[in-house]
Amino acid sequence: MKRLIYLLAAVMTACAAAPQAGLNVMTFNMRYDNPEDGENNWMYRRDRAAEVVTSHRIDVFGTQEVLSGQLHDLLDRLPGYEAVGVGREDGRERGEYCAVFYRTDRFTRVESGTFWLSETPEAAGSLGWDGACERTATWAVLRDRKSGAEFFFIDTHLDHVGEQARREGVSLLLRRIVAMSGGRPVILTGDFNAEPSSEVIAHVTRNGLLHDAKAIAAQVAGTPWSFSDFGAIPEGERPLIDYIFTGDRVAVDRYEVLPDTLDGGYVSDHAPVMAAIRFVKP
Incomplete structure (x- = not known):
């Protein structure tokens, strides 16, 4: 019986120490549908x-x-x-939209919402400070179907x-992250x-x-830039x-700026940025 107890304890310890399965996350400015x-x-x-x-088997990604x-x-x-x-x-x-996409076979959406980067964040269509356009942030709490x-x-x-607008927008984002994340690991993506x-x-x-994923990544690949304007800007x-920013308890195994072209054509005027991450225990 003692041997069985020790074996069970060893298995439980090994499972507790095992790293969680990683996620591939991305930020992708898609370029709006412009006939010109x-x-x-x-x-x-x-x-x-x-x-x-x-x-690239992306599990969750933010778009602009x-x-x-x-x-x-x-x-x-x-x-x-x-x-x-x-x-x-x-x-x-x-x-x-600043739409957030996620894999439904892997995650359940617990809650989600959008607020405006303005003095009145809950007012749809509100313009903030000296901004030229309405700006938003979309968020979601996602639960892993296997691990919970x-x-x-x-x-x-x-x-x-x-x-x-950029300065105050960041301040608002940071306040909302603190207020809404509930102590969960945080991932922030976007075109800043x-x-x-x-x-x-x-x-x-x-x-x-928050930490810049590139700065803390174990591996970094791709170009040092993410915006080419469909190649119009000299390299x-x-x-x-x-950017992809991560909170505490998030390890970044790899960061990469992906090519802005595929099969001889552009995917956008921006290059997608991805990171392979893991959630770790404090």
Whole structure:
């Protein structure tokens, strides 16, 4: 009997110490469906964009600039995924989404929502500070179907013009993460319209709540930039403006800026950014 007890104890200890299964996460500015994009229009890119997700076995990803038609195009091409988010102009379907997609065979959505990066975050369509556009953040609490572990995923797109809007937007994001994550591991994705050396990105990581996935990754691959404007920007001048940030208890095994082209055509004017992560015990 003692031997059986010891064996059971050993198995339980080994299981407790075993790392949780990893996740592949991504941030992907899809570029809105603009008829003026010619050969780079969404109708020519949508299959390639979906293939990026499936070929890299992405479990959960945040998007930017997705219009309602694009959202449905992606869901049609990504069976087994669901999405949460609303249009930024009316809180329903008008305007760009910061949609969060996740695999339904792996996760159950516990709760989710969207707020606006403005002085009135619950007011749909509200414009914040000196921002040129309405800006949102979409979040979801997801539960792993096998382990029961939960995490807090949030995706955003900061303003491309307003410096105050970017600064105050980050402050709001940090407050909401603290208030809403409930102590769960946190993943923040998005297009921050700011380079790594900027005050905006320093603001995100300054208090230690979040860490740039690239900075803490065991392996780093891909280009040092994430925005090429469909190749119009000279390679040496292309900025990195798309990010994955992680909270404590998240290990980043690999970070990679993926190519912005596939099969001879662009997937977007931005390159997707992905990270292979694990949740670890404190």
